[in-house]
Amino acid sequence: MKLVVQDAPALKSIIDAIVSLVEEGQFEVKNDGLHLKAMDPSQISMVSFTMPKTAFLEYSIDEEARLGIDIGQLSNILGRGKKGEKAELSVEEGRLVVKFLGEKHKRVFKVPLIETGDKVQREPKIEFKNSAKLKVDAFKETLKDAKLISSHVRLQLTPDTFIVDVKGENGEVKAEFEKGSPDLVELNTHSEVRTTFPLQYLEDMVKATSANSVVTMNLETDRPLRLEYEIEGAKIVYYLAPRIENE
Numbered sequence: 001m002k003l004v005v006q007d008a009p010a011l012k013s014i015i016d017a018i019v020s021l022v023e024e025g026q027f028e029v030k031n032d033g034l035h036l037k038a039m040d041p042s043q044i045s046m047v048s049f050t051m052p053k054t055a056f057l058e059y060s061i062d063e064e065a066r067l068g069i070d071i072g073q074l075s076n077i078l079g080r081g082k083k084g085e086k087a088e089l090s091v092e093e094g095r096l097v098v099k100f101l102g103e104k105h106k107r108v109f110k111v112p113l114i115e116t117g118d119k120v121q122r123e124p125k126i127e128f129k130n131s132a133k134l135k136v137d138a139f140k141e142t143l144k145d146a147k148l149i150s151s152h153v154r155l156q157l158t159p160d161t162f163i164v165d166v167k168g169e170n171g172e173v174k175a176e177f178e179k180g181s182p183d184l185v186e187l188n189t190h191s192e193v194r195t196t197f198p199l200q201y202l203e204d205m206v207k208a209t210s211a212n213s214v215v216t217m218n219l220e221t222d223r224p225l226r227l228e229y230e231i232e233g234a235k236i237v238y239y240l241a242p243r244i245e246n247e
Helices: 008-019 071-078 136-147 199-206
Strands: 002-005 024-030 033-039 045-052 058-060 065-070 086-092 095-102 105-112 131-135 152-157 161-168 171-178 184-188 193-198 214-218 225-231 234-240
Touching: 002 008, 008 045, 008 071, 008 086, 008 225, 008 234, 024 071, 065 071, 071 095, 071 105, 131 136, 136 161, 136 171, 136 199, 136 214, 152 199, 161 184, 193 199, 199 225, 199 234
Parallel strands: none
Antiparallel strands: 002 058, 002 086, 024 033, 024 065, 033 045, 045 234, 086 095, 095 105, 131 184, 131 214, 152 161, 152 193, 161 171, 214 225, 225 234
């Protein structure tokens, strides 16, 4: 196989969106592109990644394959890529080969593939009827506020408002984004929703986003969150289990 990305730092950004939750996983190299589905070690969150072949400068495979990769190590290697260099991925004798291609200059890294098991994770089958699209910068700032108060945040949807509500031993903080707000791009609700999630996971999920990105959050009361965004031509979808509260 030979997968080439025009800009090496762009591939680093994509992989960072995965490594924020999982350190290793099994990539599926398919005819339509690169895929990954993996659970985090705690088993309460999941990442589903798709990078279509159209996002690559060159995408050539002899056959579909599964590659066990240390994603943390791959991220570190891609961090050595420079602006203006292409990044090329291939496989050679049980090793992942990462090449950085500049003008009359080439660097090559070779790292072992790893065993991750044959099982490919499946995305949860949940029917979502409620969603909010929010500018990620505003969401990140809200999470910073929440972190001063508690390690968990409650996300709420009403017909007119997206709410982040936090209560803890250190006090309370509440952020409301009303329809028409420049930060709330879209709001679709069929019923009022409120569900609590661990804050650190939410921070990790949006860590790799670029400025002015938009995240879509699908929410149902006491059901997992589905959060997604696009980055450098790839699509990242996260699922996060809720904290069930007894009131």
